[in-house]
Amino acid sequence: xxxxxxxxxxxxxxxxxxxxxxxxxxxxxxxxxxxxxxxxxxxxxxxxxxxxxxxxxxxxxxxxxxxxxxxxxxxxxxxxxxxxxxxxxxxxxxxxxxxxxxxxxxxxxxxxx
Numbered sequence: 001x002x003x004x005x006x007x008x009x010x011x012x013x014x015x016x017x018x019x020x021x022x023x024x025x026x027x028x029x030x031x032x033x034x035x036x037x038x039x040x041x042x043x044x045x046x047x048x049x050x051x052x053x054x055x056x057x058x059x060x061x062x063x064x065x066x067x068x069x070x071x072x073x074x075x076x077x078x079x080x081x082x083x084x085x086x087x088x089x090x091x092x093x094x095x096x097x098x099x100x101x102x103x104x105x106x107x108x109x110x111x112x113x
Contacts, residue, residue, distance in 0.1 A: 013072070014070060014072070015070065015071050015072040015111065016068055016069065016070055016071075016088065016111065016112035017041050017044060017068070017069060017071045017108075017109055017110065017111055017112065018041075018066055018067070018068055018101075018102055018106050018107075018108060018109065018110045018112070019039035019040055019041040019042075019047070019066065019067060019069055019071075019085075019108050019109070020039065020040045020064065020065070020066050020067075020108050021037050021038070021039055021040075021062045021063055021064065021065050021066075021067060022038045022039065022040050022046065022063065023036075023037065023038040023063065024036070024037050024038075024059045024062035024063055025059060026059060027050055027078075027079065027081070029079040029080045029081075030050060030052075030078065030079045031079065032052050033052065033054040034050050034051060034052045034053075034054065034078075035050070035051050035053060035054060035057075035059060035062065036048065036049075036050060036081060037049045037050070037051055037062065037087065039067065039069060039085065039087070040108050041069075041071060041085075041108055041109045042107055042108030042109030042110075043109045044071060044109050047069075047071060047084040047085040048081060048082065048083060048084050048085075049069065049083050049084065049085045049086065049087050050078040050079075050081060050083045051087045051089075051097070052095075052097060053087070053089065053097045053099060055094075055096045055097070056096060056097070056098060056099075057099070065099070065101065066101050066102055066105060066106070066108075067087050067088070067099050067100065067101055068087075068088045068099075068100040068101060068102070068112055069085040069086055069087045069088060070085060070086040070088065071084075071085045073085070073086055087099065088100045
């Protein structure tokens, strides 16, 4: 096991959940191009996030899209907002992010395992 390896119990602490984007807007105050997102996680409620996904996504295309996010990090101040979850995606060339999302629609709040 390498020193960077997680134990199974450590992995189980990471709460990745599916949510649906309710609102998206350009995050003018962010240092890097980003959007402000409001995401519905069903029984877990709604959470805000800042996401650097401007290369592949337009604000109008994000509303209604399901995403996968880590929901149990502590809130983090990003410019003028508190980000309450970390939206997940792949990091391609030049840090272009492609969002992770379920292949089919699923209920908001389902845990990724």
